[in-house]
Amino acid sequence: MFDPVPWLILLPLAWGCLTFLAGIGRGGRLVVAGLIIQLVLTIILARQIVMEGARHYAVGGWGAPLGVDLYVDGLTGIMLLLTHVVALPLVVYARAYFSSQAEGASYFWPLTCFLLAAMNVLFMSADIFNIYVTLELLGLAAVGLVAAAGSAGSVTAAIRYLLVTLLGSGAYLMGVALLYGTYGSVSLAVLEPLLATTEISAAACLAAMLMLAGLLLKTALFPFHFWLPPAHGGAPAPVSALLSALVIKASFYLILRLWFDLFAPLVTTQAAQLLGGLGAAAILWGSILAFNQTRLKMLVAYSTVAQIGYLFLLFPLMTSAIPGAAESAMQGGVMQLVAHALAKAAMFAAAGVMVLSAGKDDIALLGGMSSHLPLTLFTFALAGITLMGLPPSGGFIAKWLLIDSAVSGGQWGWVVVMILGGLLSAAYVFKVLRQAFLPPVAGIKFKPVIRMLEWPAFLLALISLLLGFRSVEVLNLLGAA
Amino acid sequence: MNFNGILPLLVLASSLVPGMIIFFLPESRIRLRTTLNLTGAILKLLLIGYMLWGVQHDQSYVFRYNVLPDLELVFKADALALLFVTLSAALWFLTTLYAIGYLEGSPHRSRFFGFFSFCVTATVGVAMAGNLFTFFVFYELLTLSTYPLVVHRGTEAAIRAGNIYLVYTLAGGAVFLTGIVWLYGLLGQVEFTHGGVAATLGLEYTAQLQVIFLLLIAGLGVKAALVPLHGWLPQAMIAPAPVSALLHAVAVVKAGAFGIIRIVYEVYGIEFAQTLNLLMPLAIVASITIIWGSLRALWQDDLKRRLAYSTISQVSYIILGVTLFGPAGTIGGVVHLVHQGIMKITLFFCAGNYAETLGIHKISEMNGAGRRMPWTSIAFSVAAFGMMGAPLTAGYISKLYLIQGAEMAEMVWVSWMLTASGLLNAAYFLPILYRLWFINQPQTWLQERIRAQGRWETHGLLLIPPVVTAAVTLGAGIFADTGWSPLFWVKLVAEMEYLP
Amino acid sequence: MNDFNLLLAVFLLVNLIIALLRVARGPTDADRLLAALLFGTTGVAILLLLAFTADTLVLMDVALVFALLAAITGAVFAQRAWRMEGVGEGKDGNS
Amino acid sequence: MILRTVFLRIVLFIAVWWILTQGRADSWGVGLISIVSALIVSLVLLPLGLFRFSFAGIFFFLLYFLSRSLKSGIQVALMAARLDPGFHPNIQKIPLRLPEGLGRVILVNTLNLMPGTLSVDLTASSLYLHVLDERQSIETQVRDIEKLIAHMLCVELEES
C-alpha cells in the first residue's frame, strides 16, 4: 500500500529548497504544481484514514519512546486537506498578486513552501518536542512572510508577532521540559497512558498550564489577541490569507489535541468554562473592534480575532454530560475551523484585490466597487455569509451544531453569545458591502486587476459556501478513528 | 434517484442557473440575458405545471439530501407548496417581463437580474422546503438575495433602507434559528407533516413549546411584518418597483406568512396549537397589525408607502385566517396568500408605471392619470377593489371565507374587525381612484419619460403584466368554483390539514 | 589532585565574578568588554581544570573552541560596535 | 621553494589534525578532506611566496618570547598588587625598520605580550606604543625583537 505520509513531509521541503534555488520571486509555477501533487496525496491519505482508521507512523522505525512518532487520524486528515485546499487557490492568487505588486515578493515562494511544510509536519506530529520544533518553524515562516512587505508598520507587526510566538513556544517548551522531567518521555503515545493511569502530579498540571498558555498566545485568544490584527492586516494579501486561514488554526489544533488527549485527565469544567468565556469575550470584543476599523484589511483581521472565539466555545460545550451534545460540539468546532479557514482566506484575498485596485486600504474609498469589481465583492459577500453563519455555508452548519449542542446541554449563555456574534459579524461585513454599493468617491480611479486575482478568491468563497452541503464527508473523516 | 425526486431540484435550478450565468454576463449582453431570464421562467412554469398535474394524480415529488448525519435537506412538492410555488413562478415571469421594461437602459442590470433570480430561487425553496431546516436555509437566502435588490440604486437613502432591512431580518433570522435548533433538539427531525410533529411530544413540554413558538413566530413575524416588527417594510419602498412588487406580493412577506402557515399547521398542528393556547395571542397580534397598517396607510401621501402599509395590513389577513380554528378560516387565510399576491403585485406594477411614465410618486399628483393611462388605471382600480373585498374580485372570496371562519371559530370580534378593516381599506383606496378618474389632469406631467409609443400608453412590457394580473384578479373571483382556481387548491390543502 | 583542580576552578570563577565589576564600572565600553575578554582566557583555564578533574577530556574540545573563538567578540567590538566618536564617551549606549 | 611551503603547510595541518584527534587512526578519512580544505583555504587567504622563515630563527624567537613574557607578567602582576602602582604611562611613537607584512604583525603581537608595552596603532612608517613606564627605554627592546623577527622571517631590516 502506498503511504503518502512521508511524502507529505518531504515534498514541500523539496519545493522550498528548489524555489529558493530558483531565485528571487521565482518558482510560483513549481509551487502550484507541487501543491497539486500534495493535494492528491492528501486526498489519498484521507481516503486511507476513512477506510482503515487512524494510524501511528514511526519515523526512523524506532517507535514511541525512543524515536519520533507521527499520528494521523480524522482530525489530522481534515487539517491536511484543509491546508491544501486553501493553499492551492491562494498560491495561484499570489502569483497574480505579485505580478501586479512586487512588494514582499522576493522570498515569498520558499517561505510559503516551508510554511506549508511546517503545517504538514505539525498536524501529523505526535511528539511534544517535535511539535515544539514545528511550532517554531511555523512561527518563523509566518514572521518572515509578515515582514516581507517591508514597511515600518509591517516590520513592527512582525517583530511583535515574533516575540509573541517566541514567548508562546518558550512557555510550551517549559511544559515539555517538565513533562519529560517527570515522565521521561516526550511521545504522546507514551505520555497519554502515563498521565491517565498515574495520579495527577503538580508538574503535569503546571506543564499543562504552561503549554496551553503558550498555545493560546499563539492562537490569539481574547486577551492575547493584540498582536494579530497588525500582523495579519499589514502583510501582503496572500500572506494575510494564509496566516489568518491556516497558521492560527495550527496552534488551535494543538490545543484541541492536547486538551482532549494528553491533558484529558487534568482539565476541569472550570477551565473549560474559562476558555469558553474568553472565547465569548473574543467574539464580542473582536466584532466590535472589527466594526470600528477604517481600514479594510484591519477589519478582516479583527474579524479573525472574533471568529477564533467561536472555536473556543467548544471546550465548555464538550463538558456537557449528554454524549450527543459533546459530539456535536466537537463537530461544530471543527466545522467552524474549516469554514472559517476557507472563508477568511477568500475574504483576505478579496480584500487584497480591492485594496490593490483602489490603491489604498480604506473602507471609505470602496464606493463603486460593486460595479468595478462585482466578482470580488461577491466573493467578499459569500465569505461574509460563512462568517455570519448564514445558510447554506459551512459556517452555518458549524453554528447549527454548536447551538444544537449548547441547547441540548442546557448552556444557554453560549447560544446568546453565538447569536449576538453572528449579528455583529453581519454588522461589519455589511459595513463593507454597503460602502461598496455607494457611488465612487470623487477623484478615485480604480486600477484594473488581473482576472486570476479574482477567480481563486471566488473559488475559495464558493467552497466555503458549498461546504454546507458536503459536511457529512468532513464529519465522516473526523469520526474515522 | 428517479425523475420525480429530481424535479424539485430542477424547479430550483431553473432560476438559479440562469441567475448565476447572468451574474457573470457583461452589461452589454442584453439579448442573451433576456433570453436566459425568460427561458428560465418559462421552464419553471412548465415544470410546475407538470407537477401540478402530478400532484392531482397522486404523484409525490420528494428530494432528500443529508447535510449532517441527522439533518436533512428536504424538498417536497405537496399541495400547499405547489400553491405558493405556482404563485411565485407565475408572478416571477410577469415581474421579469416588467423589470426588463422597467430597467431598460439603467446600469448594473446583470447584477440586478442575477440577484432577482436568486431571490426567486430562494422563494421557491421556501415554498418547497420539506422540513423546518430547509425552510430556514432558504428563508435566510431570501434575506441575502433581496438585500442587493433593496440597495440597488446605491443612493444613501437606499443604503439606509437596506441597513434597516438587514437589522430586522437578520435579527429575526437569529431568533428563528434559536427556535429551530431548540425544536430539533427536542424532536430530532422537524419534517412538515399534516397534523404536525410537535404533537408527538405531549403536554409535559407545554412551556418549552410555547417559548419555541414565540421564538419561531417572532423570527417569521419580521418578514411577515407583524406589527411591532414591521418597521423595515415601509423603508424598503426605496427599491425599484419590480423589487417592491416582488418583495410585497411574493417573496419576503409571503415567505414569512407562509412560514407561519407551515408552523401552525404542519409543525405544531392546528389542533395541538389550539390545545397549547397559541392561536388566540397570534390572532390578536394579527388583528392589531391589520388595523394599525390600515390606519397608517390612511395618512401616507407617497403612493408606494401607502401600498406598503396596505401590505402590512393585508398580509395579516393570512395569519388571521390561520389562527381561526376550522376549515373555513384556513381556506380564507391560505387563499388570501394567493389573492393578495396577485392583487398587490398589480398595484405595485401600476405604481411603477405611473412613476416611470409620468414621474408620479405621490397620490396628490395623480389627478386625472386615469385618462392619460387608461389601461394601467383600470388594472389599478380592479386590484384596489379587490383589496377592499368587492364582489367579483379575488379579495371578496378571501374575506368571505375569513368571516365564515371567524363565525365557525366563534370569534365574533374578528368578523367585526374584518368589517372595520374593509371600511378602512376603502377609505384609503377610494380617494386614489377618485383622483384617477374624476379630477382633471394637469397641463403637464411632472416628468414624462416614456413617450406613448403608437397606441400604447407606456412601454409595452410595463403594461402587459399589470393588465394580466388584474385579469387574474377578476378571474380568481369569478371562476372561484372551477377546478383551476386557487380556491380549489386551497380547499384541497385544508382538507388534508383537518384530516383526523 | 582532582579536588585541588576543582578548588582552583572555584577560585578562578570567583576571580572572574569579581572581574565582572569592571562591566559595571566602565567608564568606556572597551573597559566593559574587557571582562568578557577575560572570560575567554579564564574560561579556558576553568574548562581545562574541569577536564582534568573528572577525566572528561572532551572538555578540552570546549576549551579549544573557546580559545579559537575568543578573538571574535573583541574583533566585532572593535570593528563594528565601537567606532567613531560616540554620542558622549562614557555614557553612550541607550539614550 | 613553492613546493616547500606547500609541503610545510601540509605537514603543519597534518600535525594539527593529529594533535586534535589524538592520533586516532580512523580519523584520516574525514581528516583528508579537512586537511585538503584547510589547505585550500589557507592558500586562498595567504598566497604562496609572501614570506618564508628559518627554523632556527623561530627557535630563538620563541626562547626570547617565553622568557620576556614571563617577566612581563610578573612585572604587571606586581604593579597590580602594589597599592600604589608607580608607573608613568605614555604613548610613544617608534619608527619601524621591518618591511611591511607579517613581520610587523608579529612585532605588534609580540610587543603586546612583552613587559610594559602595548601597541596601539600601526601606520606605514611607525608604530605607536603605549608604555607603562615612559622613563624606561623601550626602543632597544623593540630593536631586539625586530632583529629576531627579521632573522626568523629571513628579511632585511630597512635602514631608517
Next chain:
Amino acid sequence: MSGALIYACAGAVLFVFGVTGLILLPHLLRKILAFNIMGSGVFLVLVGLGQRDGTPDPVPQAMVLTGIVVAVAATALALALVRRLLSLTGKIQFPEEPEGSGRCWKNK
C-alpha cells in the same frame, strides 16, 4: 540535592526572568536578550530535570542542541527585523498604539 537540580532551579529562575523581561522591557534589543535568557532557562530545566539522578541523559541534551539552534535562528531573525525597523523609523521601540485605533464609533 544534586548539582543537576540546582541548575534546574536556576533554569526556572532564568525562565521567569526571561518571561518578565520579554513582557515588560520596552527596548526591543532587550526583549531579544530576554528571550535568549528565557530559552537558556528552559534548556537548563530540560537537562537538569532530565538527569536529576546524576546520569547524563542524551535525549534532552540532543533536544537542547536543537533548541539552541532554533534560538539562534530566532535571534538572528529578530535582529534583522529590529535593524530594518531602525533603518525605517530610526527607533527601536514599539510605537504606542491604543487598541482598535481608528475612528471609533463614528461609522454608523
Next chain:
Amino acid sequence: MAILELLSSIFLVMGAAFFMAGTIGLLRFPDVYTRLHALAKVDNLGLGLIILGLLFQVPGLTVALKIILIWLLALAASSAVSFLIARRALNRGVAPWKAKEQKI
C-alpha cells in the same frame, strides 16, 4: 609521582595567582590601555602556567600538545584583540592616563 603532583600544584597555584593579579589589575588600573596591559599579559601568563601545571597530569603526548595549542590560540587571540581595542580607543580619542595628573 608525588613530585610531579607537587610541581603541577605549584604551577597551578602560580597560574591562579597570576589570574588574581590580572583581575586586580583590571579593577585597579586607571585607564583602558593599562587595563589592556593587565589583560593581555598577566592572564595569558596565568593560563600558560596553569597549562604547564596540567602538563604534569596529562595521560598522553597528544593531549599535552593539544593544550599547548589551546594556549597558543589564546595568546594569538588576546594579543591581536588588545591591539584592535587599543587602536580603536586611540582613534576615539581616549586619552591615556598620566601619572602627574594623579599627583595634582
Next chain:
Amino acid sequence: MRNLLNVLVIVLSAALGLVLIGVILESPSPARVRLSEEVLMQIGASGVTHPVTAVLLNFRGYDTLLEVMVLLLALLGVLAQMGKQKRENPPAGFYLTEPRMQVLLWLARVLVPLMVLVAGYLLWAGGHQPGGAFQAGAVLAAAGVLLNLSGLLPSWMEPAWNLRAGLVSGLLVFLLIAAAVMTTASPGLLLQYPPASAGMLILLVETGLTLSLGLILAGLFLFLSGDAIDEEADK
C-alpha cells in the same frame, strides 16, 4: 495603570517561578520511562557510538531535519529584510591595504584554516564523542565572521545561485538521503537507515549539514551586518 500592570506581571511571574522551583524540587526521583537506558540499548543499531549524536541524527533525526529548516527559514527572513535594505543603501568598500588592518588580517589568515581543521575534527568527533555537525557548522560560521571582520570577505548581498545552492545543500542532502533510503532500503519509512550503512549515511548527512549550517550561520551574520570597514578612509 501601567505601573500596576507591571507590578502584576512581576508578581505573577514570581509566583510562577516559585511554583516551578517547587515542582522541580518535588518531582519524584526516577522518571517513569528511562529513555537514556533505551538509547544505550539501541545504540548499536544507530551507526554511531556517541549517544547524543545517535539521538540527534538517528533516533530523533526527524527533529534535526526540521531544525535545519528552521535555520534556513530564519535566513530567508533575514534575507527578505536585509536584501531590501542593502539594495537601498549598499555597504561601503574595503581598505585591506591599510597597515593597521594587517594585524586582524593575519589573525584571520592563521585562525581560519585552523578553524576549518577544527570544524572537520568536530564533525569527525561527533560519531563517538561530543561534537557533530552543529558545532562544526558554528565554528565554520565563526570563521566566516572573522573573515568578514578582517575585511577578507565582503558582507553578502543577494545570494547568487552558487551561494544559494550551498545554503540549501545540507537540507537537500538530508532530503535526498531520506528519499533514497525510503525508496530503496526501507520502503515507505522515513529516515530509517539500515543499520549496516547507518554510520556512513549519518556521516554523509553530517558533512552536508556542516557545510550548509556553516554557510547559513555565517550568512546570518554576513547578510545582517550591513557595513564593511568604511571609516578608515575618512581619517
Next chain:
Amino acid sequence: MSSLILDLLLVIALLWSALRSLMTRDLFRAVVLFIVFGLLMALVWARLHAPDIALAEAAIGAGLTGALLLDTVGYLRKKQRESFP
C-alpha cells in the same frame, strides 16, 4: 564539597549576569553581560555532563550571538549619530 560550591557560584554568577543584563540601563553593558552569560552557560553545560551543548554554546554564544548583538549595537549607534549629529 568544592564541586557544590562551584555549582552554586556558577548559578549565582549566571543569575546575576542575567538579571543585570536585563535590568541595567546601559544597552552596551546589557549586551556584554549577556555575552558573559552565554560563556557562563557553556561552563554550566560542562558541569552538567553535556559537553555537546557546551561546545555548541561556546561556538554559538561566543562566535555568533555575541557578534550579531555587538554588530547590531554598532548599527544602532551609527543610526543615532546620524539622527543626532
